[in-house]
Amino acid sequence: AQSVAQxxxxxxxxxxxxxxxxxxxxxxxxxxLFWYVxxxxxxxxxxxxxxxxxxxxxxxxxFEAEFNKSQTSFHLKKPSALVSDSALYFCAVRRTTSGTxxxxxxxxxxxxxxx
Amino acid sequence: xxxxxxxxxxxxxxxxxxxxxxxxxxxxxxxxMFWYRQFPKQSLMLMATSNEGSKATYExxxxxxxxxxxxxxxxxxxxxxxxAHPEDSSFYICSARKAGFRNEQFFGPGTRLTVL
Numbered sequence: 285a286q287s288v289a290q291x292x293x294x295x296x297x298x299x300x301x302x303x304x305x306x307x308x309x310x311x312x313x314x315x316x317l318f319w320y321v322x323x324x325x326x327x328x329x330x331x332x333x334x335x336x337x338x339x340x341x342x343x344x345x346x347f348e349a350e351f352n353k354s355q356t357s358f359h360l361k362k363p364s365a366l367v368s369d370s371a372l373y374f375c376a377v378r379r380t381t382s383g384t385x386x387x388x389x390x391x392x393x394x395x396x397x398x399x
Numbered sequence: 400x401x402x403x404x405x406x407x408x409x410x411x412x413x414x415x416x417x418x419x420x421x422x423x424x425x426x427x428x429x430x431x432m433f434w435y436r437q438f439p440k441q442s443l444m445l446m447a448t449s450n451e452g453s454k455a456t457y458e459x460x461x462x463x464x465x466x467x468x469x470x471x472x473x474x475x476x477x478x479x480x481x482x483a484h485p486e487d488s489s490f491y492i493c494s495a496r497k498a499g500f501r502n503e504q505f506f507g508p509g510t511r512l513t514v515l
Contacts, residue, residue: 386433
């Protein structure tokens with residue numbers, strides 16, 4: 285079964301410090317991995333994705349993620365956190381069932397950036 | 400672009416009534432749309448996959464007679480919560496698959512349903 289795990293319910297980081305939000309995955313075949321951000325009472329906003337190619341993926345708002353096949357991880361990172369980055373972050377894997385793509389989401393990690 | 404809208408953004412209804420939520424792809428055609436449900440402080444759970452012109456495919460444990468899905472056109476899918484009860488209160492999010500765009504899904508802003 286394909287799944288993603290986000291081991292941390294919440295991550296606190298001081299503004300200006302680097303941040304990491306962890307994600308590990310379990311898939312058969314090549315993984316299609318995604319990061320989304322959700323602000324309160326809002327839908328999901330796409331941050332970045334890994335399909336193939338360079339292991340370091342750059343996305344929106346200065347975020348990046350590193351695909352590590354040996355560790356089956358896809359951690360989200362940002363060199364310098366902003367208070368406005370405080371939100372709920374979801375890692376997702378895309379799987380194919382009967383020719384239809386479906387997303388499996390992790391449980392989410394709440395990021396809190398402290399001023 | 401790839402914009403998905405939902406209407407209404409929030410709705411409050413009495414127990415026993417039905418509520419319809421619309422999901423529209425504004426600038427692309429979506430052969431497939433997805434409906435998710437999100438409980439407070441929890442992840443998104445896929446409820447059903449909706450294909451234009453055919454019956455929706457529901458995930459295990461989702462009552463198809465409770466959550467009616469109609470995908471009448473390439474830009475519109477609707478979710479109707481029938482005979483709503485307080486336990487149906489949740490945040491409902493749709494997404495639309497954009498063909499030819501690596502088949503990515505684009506998410507709507509969500510609809511918060513509160514059943515009194």
